[in-house]
Amino acid sequence: MAINQSVRARGFSHSKLILIGEHAVVYDQPAIAIPFDAVSAEVTIYPKAGPVELISDFYQGRMTDLPTKMQGLKEIVSATCEKLHQQVKDFSIELTSTIPIGRGLGSSAAIATSIIRGLFNYFERDLSLKTLRDLVDVSETYAHGTPSGIDREAVINDEPIWFQKGELIEPIELSVPLNIVVADTGRIGDTHLAVTSVKDRLQEAPLATEQSFDKLGKLAREVRTLLKTGELTQLGERLVKAHQELKALGVSDPGLDHYVEVSLLNGALGAKLTGGGRGGCMFALCASAEATIGVEAALKNAGAKETWSFQLTSGVMTHEKNSSRTH
Numbered sequence: 420m421a422i423n424q425s426v427r428a429r430g431f432s433h434s435k436l437i438l439i440g441e442h443a444v445v446y447d448q449p450a451i452a453i454p455f456d457a458v459s460a461e462v463t464i465y466p467k468a469g470p471v472e473l474i475s476d477f478y479q480g481r482m483t484d485l486p487t488k489m490q491g492l493k494e495i496v497s498a499t500c501e502k503l504h505q506q507v508k509d510f511s512i513e514l515t516s517t518i519p520i521g522r523g524l525g526s527s528a529a530i531a532t533s534i535i536r537g538l539f540n541y542f543e544r545d546l547s548l549k550t551l552r553d554l555v556d557v558s559e560t561y562a563h564g565t566p567s568g569i570d571r572e573a574v575i576n577d578e579p580i581w582f583q584k585g586e587l588i589e590p591i592e593l594s595v596p597l598n599i600v601v602a603d604t605g606r607i608g609d610t611h612l613a614v615t616s617v618k619d620r621l622q623e624a625p626l627a628t629e630q631s632f633d634k635l636g637k638l639a640r641e642v643r644t645l646l647k648t649g650e651l652t653q654l655g656e657r658l659v660k661a662h663q664e665l666k667a668l669g670v671s672d673p674g675l676d677h678y679v680e681v682s683l684l685n686g687a688l689g690a691k692l693t694g695g696g697r698g699g700c701m702f703a704l705c706a707s708a709e710a711t712i713g714v715e716a717a718l719k720n721a722g723a724k725e726t727w728s729f730q731l732t733s734g735v736m737t738h739e740k741n742s743s744r745t746h
Contacts, residue, residue: 523694655689
């Protein structure tokens with residue numbers, strides 16, 4: 420059968436931030452995540468006779484020859500083609516991702532989502548939300564073992580969400596814009612070490628650790644209310660308290676703590692790590708779009724590898740700028 424070389428299909432996914440609730444969400448506490456499309460993943464799929472090839476900044480070649488650490492991509496392509504009743508051949512995937520890997524921004528879930536959407540578009544099939552969730556879970560399980568599911572939900576939803584394991588995902592409406600600065604420490608977050616640290620603390624000091632989980636759950640519920648009422652000063656205070664609890668759980672580190680302190684000293688209403696911790700990213704909440712300028716400059720001067728500032732309004736993100744600093 421002749422291959423139509425003019426066929427092209429695309430798939431896209433934004434990144435995400437955990438506003439509050441990371442780590443505690445694994446232990447059945449609630450969490451809030453928001454879309455973050457300053458960084459994103461996009462694929463273009465086009466016909467090409469022979470074995471499937473992947474073209475990206477970090478790998479170019481046959482999918483069958485992917486290195487071990489990238490086998491999750493092969494698994495998601497195979498699982499998606501199986502769902503579509505299509506053979507894994509005669510097409511290529513061009514992947515462009517601006518999401519820093521290992522920074523707690525949902526890179527693996529976003530890349531998987533973009534590939535799934537791209538393949539369904541390429542084979543002209545409708546993609547249900549349930550199927551998308553099931554297929555992203557293939558990748559997330561490969562990447563993280565037993566994921567909570569919040570990364571998956573955060574990258575496939577275009578609005579802030581309330582997430583709790585085993586419960587329905589609920590959208591959160593914002594009454595006022597959130598002006599946020601994100602800073603990348605430049606260090607890959609050691610999620611495995613952070614998760615292990617929390618497990619060890621739970622065994623060594625179960626009462627204190629469970630109290631930390633309860634506090635994080637209570638803070639998440641308070642943050643949800645404050646997002647509805649628009650009381651940003653109190654919201655910022657809750658974010659700082661959440662960071663202190665995460666620090667007590669051993670998932671922060673001196674670099675993240677430093678950037679949080681720099682943000683607060685330069686006018687941020689609140690700041691905390693986001694994602695797994697032990698490296699990766701943090702963010703600061705500011706009173707206005709203008710206020711983000713000084714906070715962002717301070718974070719860059721403090722050594723942040725890359726920064727982004729944006730405004731989120733009722734689920735629609737306005738990307739202000741994307742600046743970087745390379746060491």
